[in-house]
Amino acid sequence: MKYCPHCATPLNDTLIEGEIRSACAGHDCGFIHFNNPTPVVAMIVELEGGVVMAHNVSWPEKFYSIITGFLEAGEDPLECAKRETLEELNLHAQTAELLGVYGFPQQNQVIIAYHIQAHGEIKLNEELDDYKIIPPEKLKGWNMGTGLAINDWLAKRAKP
Template identity: 45%
Template sequence: MTSYIYKFCPSCKTELEERLLGGLVRKACSSKTCSFIHWGNPIPVVAGIVERADRIILVQSHGWPKDWYGLVTGFLEMGEKPEDAIVREVKEEIGIEASVASYLGAYPFDQIGQIILAFHLIGATDPIKLCQEELSSYKEVAIKNLKPWERGTGPVVKEWLASRGLHRPFLKRTPITKA
């Protein structure tokens, strides 16, 4: 994982330096009296391919470009099982009940230091009630028209489609850059 987040030690505010630790180059405090090491451990998040009536529900987070959509995602609460977390996130973000059909795997999202625990869910046919605090839009895409994207949850979609005999190239997206 890239440790771009830290430039200075969060403990003593001394500049960090690169050191070979545990077989990898890591950021560590340059002070002789501080032992801080940025290990770069990923944060676990859950993601769900929510299927209903041969369609997949995609959501758009606030601030994303107008043509960017992704899977329902979220963080685990302390003590929560990943399969319970994704069912909760689906209910919170799009307002429908869902049940886990299968666990799809763990996918690294190194750009933001996360490990995605992905699930396939079957969603209820209730109307979508979008969480306006977190999301700006949603759409339902027929599985036959679903196309994966390169980053984040896109590799989950690509492998899931391939498991159904649908081999699709990644969509190209312009990265979001901050001015």
């Protein structure tokens, strides 16, 4: 954001409460752009046989991840998880369980993660171009973003 959305004055870097923020230089405006993180919903979608890992058309060739989508204004995160599962994979959620909430500062996002038990036949939308079904015992997370949700889900499954 380069200009104030209220008065169109250029924004300047300004020290506010110990943080550098983009703020309106207009004397009467007072707009401050806080650049708050964007809420993202992530789903570990499980079918018979394993977890769906998908490849987004804009990602590097060998990178697959769980399903994600942006939370719409006024949308409940659980409903978003079900909607994105249907939109991206053509799968219907049978059950949904909140796994946790994870900061993803690398993308300025907050991830709200669910485990979804789903049914149906996978048909990818235009955002995805490939998928794999990974048995849970072969699934491995990573140490940031959606990988943290995978790690927590695997740890939860391992407990008796």
